[in-house]
Amino acid sequence: MLGILTSRHPDIPPAISVRHLSKTYRVHKKDPGLWGSLKSFVRRETFDVRAVDGVSFQIETGELVGFLGPNGAGKTTTLKVLSGLLYPTEGEVSVLGFRPWRRQRAFQRQFSLVMGQKNQLWWDLPALDSFLLNREIYEVPRAQFDETLEELTAALDLGPLLRVQVRKLSLGERMKCELAAALLHRPAVLFLDEPTIGLDVVMQKKIREFILDYNRRRRATILLTSHYMEDVEALCERVIIIDHGKVIYDGKLEEIVRRHVDRKTLAVTFLEPVSREALEGIGEVLEFESQKATVCVPRAEASGRAARLLNEFPVADLNIEEPPVDDVIRHIFTAGKE
Amino acid sequence: MRSLRSNLKLLSMFWQEAFQYRPESFIWFLFDVMGPLVMILMWRSAYGQAEQIGGYTPGQMMLYYVGMMSLRTLLNVHPEWEISREIRTGDFSRHLLRPLRFNRYHFMGEMAWKLLRLLFLTPVVVLFLLWLGPGVLSGVGLTRETALLFVGSLVFGYLLCYYLKVALGLLAFWMTESIGVFNVFFMLQFLFEGSVMPLDLLPGWAQRVGEFLPFRYFYFLSLSIFQGKIDAVAAQQGLAAQALWCVGAYLAMRVVYGLGVRQYSAVGG
Numbered sequence: 001m002l003g004i005l006t007s008r009h010p011d012i013p014p015a016i017s018v019r020h021l022s023k024t025y026r027v028h029k030k031d032p033g034l035w036g037s038l039k040s041f042v043r044r045e046t047f048d049v050r051a052v053d054g055v056s057f058q059i060e061t062g063e064l065v066g067f068l069g070p071n072g073a074g075k076t077t078t079l080k081v082l083s084g085l086l087y088p089t090e091g092e093v094s095v096l097g098f099r100p101w102r103r104q105r106a107f108q109r110q111f112s113l114v115m116g117q118k119n120q121l122w123w124d125l126p127a128l129d130s131f132l133l134n135r136e137i138y139e140v141p142r143a144q145f146d147e148t149l150e151e152l153t154a155a156l157d158l159g160p161l162l163r164v165q166v167r168k169l170s171l172g173e174r175m176k177c178e179l180a181a182a183l184l185h186r187p188a189v190l191f192l193d194e195p196t197i198g199l200d201v202v203m204q205k206k207i208r209e210f211i212l213d214y215n216r217r218r219r220a221t222i223l224l225t226s227h228y229m230e231d232v233e234a235l236c237e238r239v240i241i242i243d244h245g246k247v248i249y250d251g252k253l254e255e256i257v258r259r260h261v262d263r264k265t266l267a268v269t270f271l272e273p274v275s276r277e278a279l280e281g282i283g284e285v286l287e288f289e290s291q292k293a294t295v296c297v298p299r300a301e302a303s304g305r306a307a308r309l310l311n312e313f314p315v316a317d318l319n320i321e322e323p324p325v326d327d328v329i330r331h332i333f334t335a336g337k338e
Numbered sequence: 339m340r341s342l343r344s345n346l347k348l349l350s351m352f353w354q355e356a357f358q359y360r361p362e363s364f365i366w367f368l369f370d371v372m373g374p375l376v377m378i379l380m381w382r383s384a385y386g387q388a389e390q391i392g393g394y395t396p397g398q399m400m401l402y403y404v405g406m407m408s409l410r411t412l413l414n415v416h417p418e419w420e421i422s423r424e425i426r427t428g429d430f431s432r433h434l435l436r437p438l439r440f441n442r443y444h445f446m447g448e449m450a451w452k453l454l455r456l457l458f459l460t461p462v463v464v465l466f467l468l469w470l471g472p473g474v475l476s477g478v479g480l481t482r483e484t485a486l487l488f489v490g491s492l493v494f495g496y497l498l499c500y501y502l503k504v505a506l507g508l509l510a511f512w513m514t515e516s517i518g519v520f521n522v523f524f525m526l527q528f529l530f531e532g533s534v535m536p537l538d539l540l541p542g543w544a545q546r547v548g549e550f551l552p553f554r555y556f557y558f559l560s561l562s563i564f565q566g567k568i569d570a571v572a573a574q575q576g577l578a579a580q581a582l583w584c585v586g587a588y589l590a591m592r593v594v595y596g597l598g599v600r601q602y603s604a605v606g607g
Contacts, residue, residue: 085431087603101603105437113435120432124355133351136344137438 013097015189015221016059016082021091022245023052023077051077053245054091061188062219064212066226066236066253070333074245075225079191082223083113095189109138112182116194119178121166127177128162131184138185145184152180155210172203179207183214190214192224196231208234229329243333257322260332264302265321266295271314282309291316344438345446352450360454367411367458373533374407378470392539398565399536400470401477404463405564406533409557411459413496415448421507422516430602441504441595448500479566487573491560494580499556501587508591511598526551532558538567552587555580 027049030040052074059065069075080086081093084100084107093100098107121130135145153159156176161169169177179195192211196204212235215222226232232239232253239256241249249256265286273290282305283297297305302320309315356363378400385396394402421444424430433440467474480488506523510516528534529544530553537548537558548554559576562568568576 083435085434085603087600103434108435108437118428118431120436122351122355124358125351129351129354133344133347134436136340136347137436139340139437 012061013094014058015061015063015096016057016223017092017094018058018078018082019056019092021052021055021078021081021093022050022089023074023081023086024089025049025051050245052081052088052242055242055245055247056091057240057247057250059221059223061221062215063238064215064222064224064235066232066239067223067242068225068232068239068329069242073242075242076193078242079113079193079223079225083111083191084108085113109185110187111189111191112185112187113191114178114182114193114195116175116197119166119174120181121174121177123167124165126163127158127166127169127181130166130177130181131162134181134184140185144186148184148186149180152183155213156180156206172199175199175203175207179210186218188218188220190220190222192222192226194226195224196226196228204228204230211235241329241332249332256332257328261323261328262299263296263323264299265323266297266302266306266309267319267321268293268295268309268313268315269317271316274313278313282312341442345442348443348446349450352447353453356451356454363451363454364458367455370411370414371407371462374403377535378403392536394536394539395477397473397475398477400474401565402536402561404466404470404474405561406557407466408459408463409492409495409560410531410533411455412452413492413499413557413560415452415496415500415503417444417448417500418503418507418516418520420444420447421504422510425508425510425598425602426514434599434603441591444504445500477565480564481566481570483570484563484566484573487570487577488560488563490577491555491563491573491580494577494584495556495560498552498580498584498587501584501591502552505587505591505594508594508598511594511601527553527556530554531556532561552583555583 025048026046028040029045029047030036055074055078067075067078077086081088082095082100084103087101096107096110098104100107121127122133131149134140135142140148153162156179158176158180161173161177166174166177175195182190195211196207199207208231211222211224214220215235222235224231224235237252239249239251239253240247241256266283270291270293274293276285276288276293279285279288279293279295283295285293286296287294295305295309306318306320309318381391381399381403382396385391385399389395391399421430421440424433430440433443502523506516506520509519513519530537530548530551532554537545537554540548555576559573559580562576563573
């Protein structure tokens with residue numbers, strides 16, 4: 001594991017600091033059926049689930065970090081601790097210098113948690129009403145509110161949506177309004193839990209561009225979880241991967257590919273048909289059509305094998321490619337399980 | 339100033355929301371009208387030629403039920419349903435994430451619904467008074483001394499009912515299904531709040547049980563002051579007891595909230 005536990009800027013405290021965080025839930029056990037219910041009524045059995053187990057990381061002000069892991073890995077639990085919804089069982093957590101679970105107003109005015117599957121907008125009213133309520137509860141000065149709303153309206157095309165009842169908006173439109181509601185008080189820290197879940201590709205792209213723009217313009221610290229690798233690739237230079245409650249990787253996204261994949265692929269197009277057997281002398285043939293093929297070769301020998309290919313075959317076009325990041329991540333998760 | 343503005347905004351939003359559900363709300367309101375209507379019809383035939391039953395003239399008895407209908411409609415709040423739903427579904431988390439406390443949010447919500455109820459109630463009370471005739475107003479027994487105590491008892495009655503119902507709703511932190519406890523509470527409330535009949539007409543033992551419960555302070559005390567059934571001294575004593583219940587209910591709500599949020603934060607929303 002590549003650990004980034006010390007601040008890169010010793011004079012400036014990190015925006016988020018997590019040390020040896022653990023969170024254990026007590027879960028009730030019940031056998032199925034009526035007999036199970038009766039048994040559980042007489043004697044309730046419980047067992048502990050360690051959702052987060054000794055997690056440590058730091059995030060500097062203005063960083064946009066991807067927080068990845070399979071379902072049940074501990075991502076959302078960590079986000080809930082960071083936003084003050086859960087008490088940690090063990091460990092130290094500081095966000096903007098606050099202990100989140102104390103839920104001080106000064107802290108709450110400086111962060112937002114956006115969960116793709118929950119909403120804070122009032123269902124029966126236009127989104128603008130929820131925005132105006134947020135202006136009051138976050139104590140945003142009127143001029144700043146108007147300016148921010150104008151920016152958000154332009155960036156997210158909210159103009160026609162603001163005066164429509166939230167329940168009449170599409171999922172994508174609602175998500176844009178949710179994001180806007182979460183950003184009206186210009187939070188310094190933003191936790192995004194699956195912000196693009198269920199959205200079509202066009203809307204996903206729009207939300208991604210917006211998040212990146214917000215991060216750059218406001219120097220906001222953003223921690224993002226997503227199952228869509230496109231989100232992570234487009235937004236995050238750094239990723240933290242968590243599995244079974246433990247951090248298994250913390251570092252640059254590009255580094256993960258180098259560290260975890262010892263192979264590259266050669267995608268080649270030929271001028272005339274070639275034989276598969278001949279190609280197998282170059283590397284493992286992953287895909288083959290008469291004039292097109294993908295060949296997998298050891299990373300260290302990628303250039304040599306490519307040169308051989310050029311010399312020995314009638315090559316029209318050749319690309320040396322890294323494997324897709326989501327394949328790599330899937331490989332890491334699978335390896336973790338094994 | 340800020341919190342006043344956010345309260346007004348909340349009130350206006352809840353009001354808009356309530357207004358969208360006005361047909362459903364009106365149907366619920368009719369439930370509150372039906373009970374007193376049936377009781378008035380029953381008592382009218384029970385009185386026959388009698389001038390008094392249990393110290394109540396026919397006019398006083400009719401006014402009692404009109405008053406009970408009005409106060410019950412305006413003071414009997416129901417935050418417990420929404421709070422228990424929020425806890426069960428995890429929506430309660432929003433109150434822990436933003437600088438707006440759950441209590442203020444629900445308090446303003448209940449106020450908005452009550453304003454809507456006031457709109458429904460006003461014409462219905464006028465209709466009842468037209469039907470029962472002007473004689474019914476002779477049962478009003480407010481004096482200059484007791485008028486202020488009456489207003490005070492309305493405020494404390496509202497708060498007492500609100501705090502107790504919030505505490506009831508917060509039980510969802512521990513219980514998967516709170517409806518059983520709710521029903522026990524509602525049953526006791528129904529028996530001892532005075533909506534079936536004036537509490538001083540209950541059998542002696544039931545009156546004594548009722549004295550140990552908070553329900554008589556929801557609106558029966560206010561109604562007794564309004565009808566002049568108790569004098570200024572008794573009204574003051576009643577108000578003092580009501581205020582004590584109110585403080586107790588507030589503290590109970592805070593304790594249940596504190597313990598509940600610890601539990602919620604320990605296991606997740």
